[in-house]
Amino acid sequence: MANDPSILDTFFEECEDLIVALTEGLTEMRDGAADDETVNAVFRAVHSIKGAAGAFALDELVGFAHKFETVLDELRSNRLTTDENLLRVLQRAGDVLADLVEAARDNIPANRDQVDPVLNELQAFLGDEDDQPEEEFVFEAMTLDFDSADDQSGYQVSFRPGPEFYACGHDPELLIKALNELGSATISADDTALPDDFADFDWESGYLTWTIDIQDLATDLGILEIFQFVDDLCDLKISPRDTPLTPAQPQPSNPKISQILRQPRRLRSPQRMSTPQLTRRP
Amino acid sequence: MKTRILAIDDSPTIRSLLTMALEKAGFDVTTAVDGVDGVQKFRDSDADLVITDVNMPNKDGFGVIDDIRGGEKNRAVPVLVLTTESGAALKERARAAGATGWIVKPFDDDALVSVIRRLTGA
Numbered sequence: 290m291a292n293d294p295s296i297l298d299t300f301f302e303e304c305e306d307l308i309v310a311l312t313e314g315l316t317e318m319r320d321g322a323a324d325d326e327t328v329n330a331v332f333r334a335v336h337s338i339k340g341a342a343g344a345f346a347l348d349e350l351v352g353f354a355h356k357f358e359t360v361l362d363e364l365r366s367n368r369l370t371t372d373e374n375l376l377r378v379l380q381r382a383g384d385v386l387a388d389l390v391e392a393a394r395d396n397i398p399a400n401r402d403q404v405d406p407v408l409n410e411l412q413a414f415l416g417d418e419d420d421q422p423e424e425e426f427v428f429e430a431m432t433l434d435f436d437s438a439d440d441q442s443g444y445q446v447s448f449r450p451g452p453e454f455y456a457c458g459h460d461p462e463l464l465i466k467a468l469n470e471l472g473s474a475t476i477s478a479d480d481t482a483l484p485d486d487f488a489d490f491d492w493e494s495g496y497l498t499w500t501i502d503i504q505d506l507a508t509d510l511g512i513l514e515i516f517q518f519v520d521d522l523c524d525l526k527i528s529p530r531d532t533p534l535t536p537a538q539p540q541p542s543n544p545k546i547s548q549i550l551r552q553p554r555r556l557r558s559p560q561r562m563s564t565p566q567l568t569r570r571p
Numbered sequence: 572m573k574t575r576i577l578a579i580d581d582s583p584t585i586r587s588l589l590t591m592a593l594e595k596a597g598f599d600v601t602t603a604v605d606g607v608d609g610v611q612k613f614r615d616s617d618a619d620l621v622i623t624d625v626n627m628p629n630k631d632g633f634g635v636i637d638d639i640r641g642g643e644k645n646r647a648v649p650v651l652v653l654t655t656e657s658g659a660a661l662k663e664r665a666r667a668a669g670a671t672g673w674i675v676k677p678f679d680d681d682a683l684v685s686v687i688r689r690l691t692g693a
Contacts (some may be wrong), residue, residue: 293591300584305603329628333581336626341584343677456640458649458671463692515689518672 299315300341303343304390307334308383315383319376325365331379335386349399356411357382369414378410437506438534442503443472443530446512449482450495451524454522461499467515475502503529573599574693578617579609579635580653581627585676589618589622589653592680598687606630610638613645619691621650622674640669649690653678 314331317323339354363369385407392399446468450461452571468474479498484490503512509527516525576598578589586602593600601616603609607629613621621639625632636650649671654661656675665673671690674683687693 296584296587296591299587303583333626333628336655337582340624340676341582343655344584344588346677367629453666455647457666457669458647458690462690463689466692467689521666 297345300345301390301394302336303341304394307338308387308390310334311383311386315380318371319380324344328361328365332358332365338386338390345393347393349404350386350393352406353382353386353389353408356408356415357386359413360411363414371448375414378407378414381407418499421547443502443506444509444512445500445502445526445528445530447498447500447524448516448519448528449498449524450519451523452488452493452495454495454519455493457518457522459519459522461497464515464519464567465499468503468512471511472503472506474504476500477502480487504530573597574619574687574691575599575601575615575617576620576622576687577601577603577609577613578622579603579606579612579627579632580624581605582624585624585653587673588678590681593687595635595680596684596687598641598693606632606635611634613639613648614642614643618642618648621648622653623650625652625656633664636668644667651686653668 311331311334314323314327314334317327318331330361335354335358339351339358342350343352360369360382364371364375369375385404388403389399447462448464450459454461465476469476477500479500480496482496482498484496506512512527513520516523519525574597574629576593577602577638578586578593579602580586580589581604586604590600590602601612603612603617605627606623609621609623610630612618613635621635623632623635630655631639632652636652639648639650640646650664650669652661652670652673654665654673655666655674661673662677672686
């Protein structure tokens with residue numbers, strides 16, 4: 290998609306506008322006419338170039354813009370103060386960024402003799418703080434033991450959404466549907482945590498604990514991906530099916546509230562999957 | 572009916588990339604050029620999911636989420652934050668703001684579509 294020439298043209302047109310905004314902002318800063326919004330606008334210009342350049346794997350441009358925006362972020366957060374030296378380096382950085390955009394557009398290598406000294410000057414404002422690569426937020430690949438995987442017949446997933454789960458726009462039914470697509474699944478809902486008295490019922494709390502038994506699943510990577518955004522928004526337990534979860538201790542429940550709750554419906558099962566059985570725990 | 576996506580980003584390049592990737596996947600895409608435009612278009616439309624950049628003029632992405640979560644209309648809509656930040660700090664900031672999830676730029680088209688399908692049931 291990012292190889293589409295029309296998108297690349299859009300990017301370089303956008304860069305022209307952003308370089309103009311950057312130059313104007315840096316000039317205001319040099320003339321002492323800048324306010325907080327000027328610094329924010331300069332930051333956004335560099336940040337936007339970096340963000341879009343990443344889509345086209347323009348690594349030299351991204352790397353320089355990252356260092357430049359980090360210094361600007363320190364400045365707008367008042368962790369750096371404006372002085373003559375800083376303004377001089379920012380001006381040079383603006384010139385280098387424009388040159389890097391031009392080099393990328395012309396598809397020629399950057400002039401490292403011009404880029405590297407300015408990179409070093411930017412780095413000097415950051416100390417060692419930004420000298421490390423950014424921490425990537427990725428899933429760790431697991432080493433699979435295929436001998437034991439032969440014996441693995443599936444996983445049991447149990448989760449009870451907390452209040453923030455709903456506040457952030459999540460829906461347990463969608464998670465259950467996604468789990469159901471990983472393998473033949475049996476789904477049950479434990480409603481024993483429902484309050485006895487209707488007056489105690491909080492509509493934004495999670496009372497149901499969902500347990501999904503998935504057969505024929507050799508690894509839990511798919512499960513972890515499904516819970517990527519909610520692993521700390523719910524009480525989540527994932528265990529191999531050969532070590533079943535301890536069932537929750539039964540508590541008195543009010544049948545009237547249970548009746549008010551929508552009865553979970555049977556999920557539509559993909560053709561290659563068996564139909565899940567929806568049961569309620571005693 | 573197609574799943575409706577509202578994509579908010581001040582970068583025309585990112586808006587074009589999002590539009591091409593999402594329309595190719597069969598979604599109905601509306602774009603907004605900054606946070607204020609995004610909130611207005613959210614109120615004027617029936618988006619099934621919102622994608623928002625963080626650093627934008629007029630109103631940033633977290634301000635957009637504040638307005639959506641604090642409003643009356645469709646306040647539980649899934650909102651994906653699109654950002655160049657990564658790491659635990661991003662997760663903390665996005666979560667505190669009420670974001671449903673996050674995608675790091677540059678984004679992979681297939682991964683983005685997969686997340687959207689999972690969050691909307693499309």
